[in-house]
Amino acid sequence: MKVTVVGAGAVGASCAEYIAIKDFASEVVILDIKEGFAEGKAMDLMQTASLNGFDTKITGTTGDYSKTADSDIAVITSGIPRKPGMTREELIGINAGIVKDVSSNLIKHSPNVTIIVVSNPMDTMTYLVHKTTGLPKNRIIGMGGALDSARFKYRLAEALEAPISDVDGMVIGGHSDTGMLPLTRLATRNSVPVTEFLSEDRLEQVKEDTKVGGATLTKLLGTSAWYAPGAAVSGLVQAIACDQKKMFPCSTLLDGEYGLSDICIGAPVILGKDGIEKIVEIELSDAEKAKLQESAEGVRKTNGLLEL
Ligand SMILES: NC(=O)C1=CN([C@@H]2O[C@H](COP(=O)(O)OP(=O)(O)OC[C@H]3O[C@@H](n4cnc5c(N)ncnc54)[C@H](O)[C@@H]3O)[C@@H](O)[C@H]2O)C=CC1
Numbered sequence: 201m202k203v204t205v206v207g208a209g210a211v212g213a214s215c216a217e218y219i220a221i222k223d224f225a226s227e228v229v230i231l232d233i234k235e236g237f238a239e240g241k242a243m244d245l246m247q248t249a250s251l252n253g254f255d256t257k258i259t260g261t262t263g264d265y266s267k268t269a270d271s272d273i274a275v276i277t278s279g280i281p282r283k284p285g286m287t288r289e290e291l292i293g294i295n296a297g298i299v300k301d302v303s304s305n306l307i308k309h310s311p312n313v314t315i316i317v318v319s320n321p322m323d324t325m326t327y328l329v330h331k332t333t334g335l336p337k338n339r340i341i342g343m344g345g346a347l348d349s350a351r352f353k354y355r356l357a358e359a360l361e362a363p364i365s366d367v368d369g370m371v372i373g374g375h376s377d378t379g380m381l382p383l384t385r386l387a388t389r390n391s392v393p394v395t396e397f398l399s400e401d402r403l404e405q406v407k408e409d410t411k412v413g414g415a416t417l418t419k420l421l422g423t424s425a426w427y428a429p430g431a432a433v434s435g436l437v438q439a440i441a442c443d444q445k446k447m448f449p450c451s452t453l454l455d456g457e458y459g460l461s462d463i464c465i466g467a468p469v470i471l472g473k474d475g476i477e478k479i480v481e482i483e484l485s486d487a488e489k490a491k492l493q494e495s496a497e498g499v500r501k502t503n504g505l506l507e508l
């Protein structure tokens with residue numbers, strides 16, 4: 201199993217590290233355009249192998265896509281992150297060109313690759329990869345909901361004063377400060393709906409804290425987060441590499457599901473060896489349906505800025 205990670209920055213390196221530590225891939229190639237950067241990150245990570253006990257071979261390259269040839273999975277993290285006060289959508293001007301260029305180079309050397317898009321604005325970047333590569337839709341996956349759901353569980357556990365392992369919950373919709381839809385109605389603590397334990401006001405606070413999870417960290421760090429994003433990507437990569445048939449909310453091209461078409465947005469999917477093997481349609485309340493439509497309108501507005 202060969203995995204390429206494009207972008208050796210904060211998220212790319214974190215993602216490569218978690219993939220290596222989980223020790224399911226034979227090879228990880230990191231590619232960046234900054235001279236020597238990916239080689240340096242790869243060497244540093246390889247020097248953790250004896251300490252962390254993994255056998256994954258990590259190599260780095262400055263822009264040489266021939267080194268990525270025959271990758272099974274490629275993760276795109278190349279592009280600029282936001283600074284405090286910015287939205288993810290503001291990154292489109294620079295990141296669209298990068299993502300388009302990177303995905304076409306990847307496919308030249310790995311025609312059967314499954315691509316996981318991380319660069320922001322992620323739903324629009326995932327749509328761009330669909331529009332420009334011609335890869336089948338099951339092999340283009342946007343990472344956002346897995347991260348947002350992890351943040352949702354963190355906030356739920358905080359409100360419940362419970363360990364995170366007690367808590368389950370999912371976030372669907374667009375990966376944006378306003379478009380996320382944390383499904384509080386379906387969240388549970390050991391199978392018991394969290395609505396049994398938390399007031400409506402407290403749940404509303406959990407929802408709002410979850411939606412601005414990325415912005416909160418960006419304000420604290422001066423750039424956007426990387427540990428949880430890297431861990432979330434590694435979870436998707438592992439589910440595909442190990443054919444786990446796990447369910448994650450991912451940005452996927454919808455074709456009528458949830459009443460939406462010609463848009464990539466977060467919905468629950470089953471991930472296995474064929475990438476997105478199924479889009480799971482869950483019954484939403486009328487209020488949730490309306491929120492999802494609103495979220496989709498936001499994503500479509502950003503998609504409208506693409507030069508296709
Ligand atoms: N979908 C999600 O949940 C998340 C998305 N992100 C996004 O991921 C992206 C990366 O974030 P960070 O790693 O923090 O940024 P970073 O600045 O640390 O790393 C980005 C790397 O991309 C490289 N790069 C730029 N153009 C390239 C090209 N054409 N080919 C190869 N490499 C290129 C840069 O040299 C840099 O090393 C941002 O757009 C950020 O908004 C970040 C966190 C979560």
Ligand SMILES: O=C([O-])CC(=O)C(=O)O
Pocket residue numbers: 281282288320347375413414415418424425429
């Ligand atoms: O907040 C950002 O810009 C990066 C990101 O998507 C996240 O951490 O959720």
